[in-house]
Amino acid sequence: MSLAETAASVSSAFDSIPIVDIGHASAPEERAALAQQIRDACMKVGFFYVSNHGIPQETIDRVVSAMKAYFSLPFDTKMQLYHKNVANFKGYAPVLDSNIDPANGGDLQEGFEIGWEELVPKEHDEKRLNDGAMAGANVWPLEPAGFREACLNYYHAAVGVGKVLFRLFALALDLPETYFDDKTRNAAAIMRTLHYPPQTGPQDDNTVGIGAHTDFECFTILWQEPGIQALQVLNSERQWISAPPIPGTLVINIGDQLARWTNDVFRSTVHRAVNRSDLRRYSIPLFFGTDYHIQIEPMPSCVSPERPPRYEPITAGDYVRKRLLEMYNPNATFS
Ligand SMILES: O=C(O)CCC(=O)C(=O)O
Ligand SMILES: [Fe+2]
Numbered sequence: 001m002s003l004a005e006t007a008a009s010v011s012s013a014f015d016s017i018p019i020v021d022i023g024h025a026s027a028p029e030e031r032a033a034l035a036q037q038i039r040d041a042c043m044k045v046g047f048f049y050v051s052n053h054g055i056p057q058e059t060i061d062r063v064v065s066a067m068k069a070y071f072s073l074p075f076d077t078k079m080q081l082y083h084k085n086v087a088n089f090k091g092y093a094p095v096l097d098s099n100i101d102p103a104n105g106g107d108l109q110e111g112f113e114i115g116w117e118e119l120v121p122k123e124h125d126e127k128r129l130n131d132g133a134m135a136g137a138n139v140w141p142l143e144p145a146g147f148r149e150a151c152l153n154y155y156h157a158a159v160g161v162g163k164v165l166f167r168l169f170a171l172a173l174d175l176p177e178t179y180f181d182d183k184t185r186n187a188a189a190i191m192r193t194l195h196y197p198p199q200t201g202p203q204d205d206n207t208v209g210i211g212a213h214t215d216f217e218c219f220t221i222l223w224q225e226p227g228i229q230a231l232q233v234l235n236s237e238r239q240w241i242s243a244p245p246i247p248g249t250l251v252i253n254i255g256d257q258l259a260r261w262t263n264d265v266f267r268s269t270v271h272r273a274v275n276r277s278d279l280r281r282y283s284i285p286l287f288f289g290t291d292y293h294i295q296i297e298p299m300p301s302c303v304s305p306e307r308p309p310r311y312e313p314i315t316a317g318d319y320v321r322k323r324l325l326e327m328y329n330p331n332a333t334f335s
Helices: 003-008 028-044 057-071 075-079 147-172 256-261 316-328
Strands: 019-021 047-051 091-093 110-114 189-196 210-213 219-224 231-234 240-242 249-254 271-273 281-288
Touching (some): 028 047, 057 147, 057 281, 147 189, 147 219, 147 281, 256 316
Parallel strands (some): 019 047
Antiparallel strands (some): 110 189, 219 281, 231 271
């Protein structure tokens, strides 16, 4: 059966998020079974957890304590790097600055965003120079000490997980496993450290940490604060299914670029985060995509007479930029 045919028979009325162990992702005898698990998860849920991802706990602990220290700085200090004064959304975004779901009053989160940067700066950093529509250097706060190093160490470890996943996605799509290699030479990878303060005001469906949305890139790698339930994923019955933090795992979700590429065979599933815990909640999404100049259009195995192409071709960079502009300027529209 083709992917397009299989997709037509898959139900998305899931009530939990599967866990996929990627500890043996490079073992040839495990790869087919792993790809099958990932294909199932991407068609039914659009979300899965990965265990044994290989990022050292120390790398995670360092970035988490650095971001906690950063977000506890005075507002004015953080606003010195306000992202609207910095190229292409890098830097600090205060609480209520974004409103990803226009039905809401604004996202109850603050964030700090970075893109590709080598830990030891190169003179001609090809990846950064080639970022096209999204080009723009990172900015870094003066404090806390070690913030840049902690962020970049985690960033590069997570990008490594992303490279492993791109190969597994290729296998899951019946493509050669290297299919995405030449499309991810300067892979787009935007990382946001996020802080959701305890929600003290109204507790209704329109007052949430980040409103209902889908992600823009190919997929997202998300670390979430242990012990606090906040992330929720919408199933086809329009029920919000909890995606609680599971120790030792990361959450992976398909974004709109991979949905476009697979003609919605892989689902980019609506999700939101609501922190009603009375505690500060932190998370780190890393949005992973192809090189920004790559043209994204439905692939032939995901198109059939019953499932004609649902999307026009667009370059990854133009697509992400437009979606980001929309998020920070809710009056803009893009379809
Ligand atoms: O903080 C979370 O758990 C989710 C964040 C998210 O969905 C996003 O930033 O796109
Ligand atoms: Fe998201």
